[in-house]
Amino acid sequence: AQSVWGYDKENGPEHWHQNYPMAKGDKQSPIEINSKDVRHDTSLSPWHASYDPGAAKTILNNGRTCRVVFDDTFDRSVLRGGPLTGAYRLRQLHLHWGSADDHGSEHVIDGVKYAAELHLVHWNPKHGNFAGALKQPDGVAVVGVFLKVGKTPKPEMKRILEEIDNIKTKGKEAPFQHFDPSILFPKSRDYWTYHGSFTTPPCEECITWILLREPIEVSPDQMARLRSLSKNGENEPMCPLVDNWRPLQPVKGRIVRASFK
Ligand code: SG7
Ligand code: ZN
Numbered sequence: 001a002q003s004v005w006g007y008d009k010e011n012g013p014e015h016w017h018q019n020y021p022m023a024k025g026d027k028q029s030p031i032e033i034n035s036k037d038v039r040h041d042t043s044l045s046p047w048h049a050s051y052d053p054g055a056a057k058t059i060l061n062n063g064r065t066c067r068v069v070f071d072d073t074f075d076r077s078v079l080r081g082g083p084l085t086g087a088y089r090l091r092q093l094h095l096h097w098g099s100a101d102d103h104g105s106e107h108v109i110d111g112v113k114y115a116a117e118l119h120l121v122h123w124n125p126k127h128g129n130f131a132g133a134l135k136q137p138d139g140v141a142v143v144g145v146f147l148k149v150g151k152t153p154k155p156e157m158k159r160i161l162e163e164i165d166n167i168k169t170k171g172k173e174a175p176f177q178h179f180d181p182s183i184l185f186p187k188s189r190d191y192w193t194y195h196g197s198f199t200t201p202p203c204e205e206c207i208t209w210i211l212l213r214e215p216i217e218v219s220p221d222q223m224a225r226l227r228s229l230s231k232n233g234e235n236e237p238m239c240p241l242v243d244n245w246r247p248l249q250p251v252k253g254r255i256v257r258a259s260f261k
Helices: 155-167 220-227
Strands: 047-050 056-061 066-070 078-081 088-097 116-123 140-149 173-175 191-196 207-212 216-218
Touching (some): 056 155, 066 155, 088 140, 155 173, 155 220
Parallel strands (some): 140 207, 140 216
Antiparallel strands (some): 056 066, 066 088, 088 116, 116 140
């Protein structure tokens, strides 16, 4: 079986439930969004992010993703509105990506897999701390942004991708300061929302997902940079960090709502 979870045959998503039974729960993520089953909800208000560039701290490679960490000791970078009640604090962002452009996202839209998916993870401070929030159905809100390879790449992704050369291998960390992640959002604020889980063990079912309809574009070069990360440590055999996405989970009667028609 698995020693530590991962995305390989021996320790991948099909094994996670052995150590993390929640992985077989009724509200797991990701799911496929089917336009024909989505409910347009006129009561869904727009969402707003107000992020403090000074909250950005470090970027790191943990062997499973690359992650940017933010100071969340007070309400300095917050997400409000949309399906949420109150302000949720930004804790970190990270990405999931594939080994080729035709897959890599976790959520799938009408059968379409994107090349990558960016997740901005926020938590509800009414639960005291992040660990407490994970135990509550309204504990966490994740904004998902799809990345597709295209001709008008978003220069805003550059900051993160430039830094990748400094965190090539597992365990590497570099300072990452003065960064407002709202520069990564697409023009349209349209979104889908549903209740689900973390897409990694222990797969707690505490997430209000807010998935943005409009993807952002990255260049082939930028995708290549992401794929140049390694899941091995510095003095270990080279093993590319790619395909760090969980496959689709059963919807089990959940309703996906859309802010748009
Ligand atoms: C990534 O996705 C990491 C995890 C994150 C996980 O593997 O960014 O974060 C850490 C601290 O390793 O797990 C608890 C948590 O944030 C799952 O997040 S996701 O559901 O948005 N994909
Ligand atoms: Zn994620």
